[in-house]
Amino acid sequence: MTARGLVKVYPKRDRPAVDGVSFAVPRGEVFGLLGPNGAGKTTTIGVLTTRVVPTRGEARVGGVDLMRDGAQARRVLGVVSQHNNLDRGLSVHQNLVMHGLYHGLPRRERRRRADALLEEMGLADRAGDRVDHLSGGQQQRVKIARSLLHEPSVLFVDEPSTGLDPQSRLFVYDKLTELHERGVTVVITTHDMEEAARLCDRVGIMDRGRLIALDTPAALTASLPEGTHLDLAVDVGTVGARQLAKALAECPGVESVEQVEPASGGRTGTGTAGGSEEDDGAPTRFRLRTEADPTPVLAAVLQVIGGLGCEVRDVGVRRPSLEDVFIGLTGRGIR
Numbered sequence: 564m565t566a567r568g569l570v571k572v573y574p575k576r577d578r579p580a581v582d583g584v585s586f587a588v589p590r591g592e593v594f595g596l597l598g599p600n601g602a603g604k605t606t607t608i609g610v611l612t613t614r615v616v617p618t619r620g621e622a623r624v625g626g627v628d629l630m631r632d633g634a635q636a637r638r639v640l641g642v643v644s645q646h647n648n649l650d651r652g653l654s655v656h657q658n659l660v661m662h663g664l665y666h667g668l669p670r671r672e673r674r675r676r677a678d679a680l681l682e683e684m685g686l687a688d689r690a691g692d693r694v695d696h697l698s699g700g701q702q703q704r705v706k707i708a709r710s711l712l713h714e715p716s717v718l719f720v721d722e723p724s725t726g727l728d729p730q731s732r733l734f735v736y737d738k739l740t741e742l743h744e745r746g747v748t749v750v751i752t753t754h755d756m757e758e759a760a761r762l763c764d765r766v767g768i769m770d771r772g773r774l775i776a777l778d779t780p781a782a783l784t785a786s787l788p789e790g791t792h793l794d795l796a797v798d799v800g801t802v803g804a805r806q807l808a809k810a811l812a813e814c815p816g817v818e819s820v821e822q823v824e825p826a827s828g829g830r831t832g833t834g835t836a837g838g839s840e841e842d843d844g845a846p847t848r849f850r851l852r853t854e855a856d857p858t859p860v861l862a863a864v865l866q867v868i869g870g871l872g873c874e875v876r877d878v879g880v881r882r883p884s885l886e887d888v889f890i891g892l893t894g895r896g897i898r
């Protein structure tokens with residue numbers, strides 16, 4: 564699959580949604596497209612699956628030129644959309660068979676493939692049920708089964724595991740890995756960095772319509788400064804976040820101290836923390852970076868916190884992750 568110079572300008576929009584995106588995904592690779600909300604991922608996938616007409620650019624999927632032969636391209640690509648676009652009035656089996664009919668498969672062949680895929684997806688006993696009687700995780704499996712019925716060589720999966728419980732998520736991961744092993748090219752979009760790091764051979768990070776990084780998760784993570792993160796949640800009490808951050812920054816081996824938001828992991832300050840102090844009883848979170856052996860650094864940090872009369876509520880020691888790469892490249896601002 565290749566995209567070259569893709570541009571999409573939606574009517575009445577002054578900025579392109581996709582602004583000159585080029586990348587190639589070799590056969591059999593699992594490729595992840597990452598990016599904050601509005602980065603242009605869905606539009607890019609829309610172009611690559613013939614649902615969005617690009618303003619400029621070229622693309623080939625499974626060797627077929629999308630702009631010249633959209634109908635043939637639709638035969639070699641499969642799409643698992645994030646939206647539930649199953650036909651709710653039909654049974655699980657009928658949903659698959661209808662897809663086979665759309666792709667011109669003979670009657671016996673579409674039934675044979677539908678049976679085999681439902682078996683493979685652990686849904687054989689639900690074949691006759693209406694899809695709206697299935698759970699969200701089961702419906703996602705039906706969508707994957709349906710997308711594979713015409714045996715595509717490139718499968719596009721939008722947010723593979725959003726809304727799934729851990730069991731369904733692992734099942735979907737296993738299926739995507741199996742497809743990869745069978746030589747099917749898989750392109751996913753995701754906001755889940757752990758998912759991307761786990762599933763993808765390479766990831767592309769988009770922001771504001773452009774592809775700003777493309778490499779293996781390991782290479783992207785290795786591009787970050789060496790070191791270890793110490794994540795701390797502290798009841799700062801009357802000492803306050805600013806004073807504690809200053810004291811932490813002076814600990815031997817500590818390179819930087821940031822105050823981070825609890826849920827998003829987005830920083831509220833850089834270098835030495837200076838954000839507002841917590842007043843709702845929740846602990847204040849800090850991220851420290853060290854290039855030294857983290858054990859003695861952590862010991863010194865805990866001593867400083869204890870010495871100031873603050874209380875540690877949670878401690879984490881970890882290597883920088885793909886999420887750190889993502890935040891480093893795309894920033895902290897909400898889109």
Ligand SMILES: Nc1ncnc2c1ncn2[C@@H]1O[C@H](COP(=O)(O)OP(=O)(O)OP(=O)(O)O)[C@@H](O)[C@H]1O
Pocket residue numbers: 573574576580598599600601602603604605606607
């Ligand atoms: N049909 C449309 N008409 C006009 N503008 C659109 C349309 N679809 C998307 N956009 C705009 O194009 C930009 C890119 O949107 P797109 O949905 O491709 O991003 P995304 O990376 O998939 O975001 P998300 O992670 O939120 O799904 C956004 O500014 C969006 O508002």
